[in-house]
Amino acid sequence: MSSQVKPVTAEAYEPYKETFSLGKFARTYGSQLGIAGVFIALWIFFIVGEPRTFLSSQIYFAFMSTIPFFAIMALPLTMVVIAGEIDLSFPSIMAMGMITFMTMHGLTGSVGLAFLGALITGLFIGWLNGIIVVKFGIPSLVATIGTQFFWRGAVLVLGQGKSGSLVYTKASLVHPVLVGKLFGIVPMQMIWLIVIAAATWVLLNRHKFGAHIYLIGDNVNSAELMGINTGRTRILAFMLVGIVSAFAGVVASLHVTYFWPSLGDGQLLRTLASVFLGGTSVFGGVGTIFGTFIGAFIIGSIEAGTVAIGLTGFWTQLIYGFIIVLSVIMHTYVRRRME
Amino acid sequence: MNYCLELKNVCKFFGEVRALEDVNFRLGRNEVVGLLGDNGAGKSTLIKIITGYHQPTSGEIYFDGQPVEHLTVPKARQLGLETVYQERALAELQTLWRNIFLGRELSNSWGFLDVNKMKEETHRLMTRSMGFTSSAVSPESKVGKFSGGEKQGVAIVRALYFDAEIIVLDEPTMGLSLKETEKLLNFVRGIRAAGKSAIFIDHNIFHVYNVADRVVVIDRGRVAGEFQTKDISLDDLMAKMIKVAETGSLE
Numbered sequence: 001m002s003s004q005v006k007p008v009t010a011e012a013y014e015p016y017k018e019t020f021s022l023g024k025f026a027r028t029y030g031s032q033l034g035i036a037g038v039f040i041a042l043w044i045f046f047i048v049g050e051p052r053t054f055l056s057s058q059i060y061f062a063f064m065s066t067i068p069f070f071a072i073m074a075l076p077l078t079m080v081v082i083a084g085e086i087d088l089s090f091p092s093i094m095a096m097g098m099i100t101f102m103t104m105h106g107l108t109g110s111v112g113l114a115f116l117g118a119l120i121t122g123l124f125i126g127w128l129n130g131i132i133v134v135k136f137g138i139p140s141l142v143a144t145i146g147t148q149f150f151w152r153g154a155v156l157v158l159g160q161g162k163s164g165s166l167v168y169t170k171a172s173l174v175h176p177v178l179v180g181k182l183f184g185i186v187p188m189q190m191i192w193l194i195v196i197a198a199a200t201w202v203l204l205n206r207h208k209f210g211a212h213i214y215l216i217g218d219n220v221n222s223a224e225l226m227g228i229n230t231g232r233t234r235i236l237a238f239m240l241v242g243i244v245s246a247f248a249g250v251v252a253s254l255h256v257t258y259f260w261p262s263l264g265d266g267q268l269l270r271t272l273a274s275v276f277l278g279g280t281s282v283f284g285g286v287g288t289i290f291g292t293f294i295g296a297f298i299i300g301s302i303e304a305g306t307v308a309i310g311l312t313g314f315w316t317q318l319i320y321g322f323i324i325v326l327s328v329i330m331h332t333y334v335r336r337r338m339e
Numbered sequence: 340m341n342y343c344l345e346l347k348n349v350c351k352f353f354g355e356v357r358a359l360e361d362v363n364f365r366l367g368r369n370e371v372v373g374l375l376g377d378n379g380a381g382k383s384t385l386i387k388i389i390t391g392y393h394q395p396t397s398g399e400i401y402f403d404g405q406p407v408e409h410l411t412v413p414k415a416r417q418l419g420l421e422t423v424y425q426e427r428a429l430a431e432l433q434t435l436w437r438n439i440f441l442g443r444e445l446s447n448s449w450g451f452l453d454v455n456k457m458k459e460e461t462h463r464l465m466t467r468s469m470g471f472t473s474s475a476v477s478p479e480s481k482v483g484k485f486s487g488g489e490k491q492g493v494a495i496v497r498a499l500y501f502d503a504e505i506i507v508l509d510e511p512t513m514g515l516s517l518k519e520t521e522k523l524l525n526f527v528r529g530i531r532a533a534g535k536s537a538i539f540i541d542h543n544i545f546h547v548y549n550v551a552d553r554v555v556v557i558d559r560g561r562v563a564g565e566f567q568t569k570d571i572s573l574d575d576l577m578a579k580m581i582k583v584a585e586t587g588s589l590e
Contacts, residue, residue: 016462016478028479208450215441218430225392225428226442227412285432338481
C-alpha cells in the first residue's frame with residue numbers, strides 16, 4: 001500500500017464564517033445581557049408597583065433630564081477603569097471647568113469662548129492626572145484622591161466660595177444647544193448622552209485606542225513588550241474623563257442657570273456605581289459601554305422609583321446597595337461561567 | 340562577513356547592578372545562535388536590548404551593518420526582528436485575534452480597526468500554522484483558557500505572521516510537554532531552513548545544542564565564550580558550562 005502523497009498545492013482551509021449560536025451569543029455578551037435583565041426586571045417591578053407613574057411619559061422625561069449629568073462622565077470613566085486605573089477627581093473637574101467658564105465670560109463676554117475654556121480646563125486637569133500617574137508612578141486611586149481635593153480647593157479659593165447666577169447664558173446659542181429641549185420635549189442633555197455613548201463605544205470597540213485600553217488593563221507588561229505606548233494611552237484616557245467632566249459640569253450648571261461651588265459633590269459614588277454595576281471589572285481588561293449606560297439608568301431611576309412605589313426615601317440607599325452587590329455578583333458569575 | 344545583527348561594547352546598568360558589561364554579540368545570516376548561562380547571567384537583559392525594550396547604557400547596535408541609534412520595540416519589528424518572550428506577552432482575558440495583533444492592530448490611517456480582517460487572518464493562521472482543528476477554539480476564544488503549548492503556539496505564530504528575518508526565542512520550552520518541546524525545536528530548525536536567523540535562549544543545554552549552529556555563553560553580564568556546535572561535543576560543552584558556573588571563566 002503506497003503512502004499518502006501530500007498535495008503540493010497550498011492547503012485549502014475553510015474561510016472564516018462567524019456562525020451564530022444562541023449559546024455563543026449568551027457567552028460572549030453574558031455580562032451585558034445580565035445587566036439588561038436586571039434593568040428590565042427593575043422596570044417591571046416599578047411598573048407593577050406604581051403603574052400611574054411608570055406608564056406615563058412624564059417620569060421618563062424627568063430621567064432624561066437628570067440622569068445624563070452623571071451618566072455622561074461614567075462613559076469615559078469606564079475606559080479608564082478598563083485600562084486598570086481609576087479617577088476620583090472628576091466631580092472637582094466639573095466645578096473647576098465652571099470657574100474657567102465664568103472667568104472667561106467675565107473677560108470676553110462670550111458664552112461660546114467660556115464653554116471652550118471649560119473644556120480645555122477639563123482636558124488640562126485630565127492630562128495632569130495622567131502625568132502624575134504615568135510619569136511619577138503614583139497609583140491612580142491615590143493620585144486622583146489628591147487631585148480631587150486640590151481642584152475642589154482651587155474652586156473655593158478662586159471663586160471665593162461664591163455661587164453665581166448664569167442667567168446671561170440664556171442669551172447665547174450655547175444654552176439651548178446644551179440644555180434645551182429637542183422638539184420641545186426631549187432634553188438636549190439626553191441627546192448629548194447618546195452622542196457621547198456612541199462616540200465612546202466606537203472608540204473602545206472600533207479604534208486602536210480602545211484595543212490598547214483593553215490590552216493595557218489586561219496585562220500592562222504584555223502591552224509594553226509588544227510595543228504599545230501604555231503611558232500615552234492612559235494619559236489620553238484621563239484627558240477624556242477630564243474634558244467630558246468639564247462638559248458635564250457646564251451642562252449641569254446651565255440646566256439650573258446657577259453655579260454652586262459644590263457642583264459635582266454627590267456625583268462621585270453614583271458615577272462609579274454605574275461603571276461597576278455595568279460589569280466593568282475593577283481589575284481591568286473587562287467592561288462595556290452598554291453596561292455602563294444601562295448601569296447609569298438603573299442608578300438614576302432607583303431613587304424616583306423607590307419613592308413612587310410608596311417606600312420612603314430612606315429605602316433608596318438600601319436598594320442601591322442591594323442592586324449593586326447583586327449585579328456585581330451576577331457579572332462575576334457570568335465571567336466565571338464563560339471560562 | 341555581513342552580520343544581520345551586531346552588538347558592540349554594549350553595557351546595561353540598572354543603578355548599581357551591572358547587568359551587562361562590554362558585550363560583543365553577532366548574529367550571522369541564516370544562523371541559529373544559542374544563548375546559554377545561569378540564572379541572572381544577563382541573557383534576558385541582552386535579549387531585551389536586542390528587541391528594543393531596554394536601551395543600552397552604552398554601546399552600539401547594528402542591524403544589517405547599519406547603526407541604529409534609538410532602538411525601540413516598534414523599530415526593531417520594522418527592522419525584521421520578532422520575539423517570543425519568556426512571559427509570552429499575552430493578554431489572558433482577551434480574545435485570540437486581539438492577542439495575535441497585539442500592538443499591531445490592522446487599522447486604517449485614522450486608527451479605526453479592521454476587525455473582520457483580523458479575525459479572518461487569525462482563523463487562517465489557526466488552521467494552517469497552529470494546527471488548531473478543534474472547533475472549540477475560534478478567533479474569539481479567550482487565550483487564558485489555552486494550554487501552555489497552545490499559548491506558546493500563539494506567541495510563535497504571532498512572530499511568524501509579521502515575516503521576521505530574525506526570531507528571538509526567550510526560554511520557549513518553559514512549561515511545555517515533551518511533544519510540544521519537540522515541535523518547538525523542529526520549528527527552530529525550520530527557521531534556519533527558511534533562510535532566516537534565530538537567537539534561542541534556554542536553560543536546557545540539550546535543547547540548545549540540538550538546534551544551534553553556535554553557542555554563546557553569558558556569565559555575570561559578560562560573554563564568557565563562544566563555540567560552534569559542530570566543533571564541540573555535548574559533554575565538553577557541559578563541562579565548560581559547569582566550570583564557568585563554578586569559577587567564572589572557561590579555562
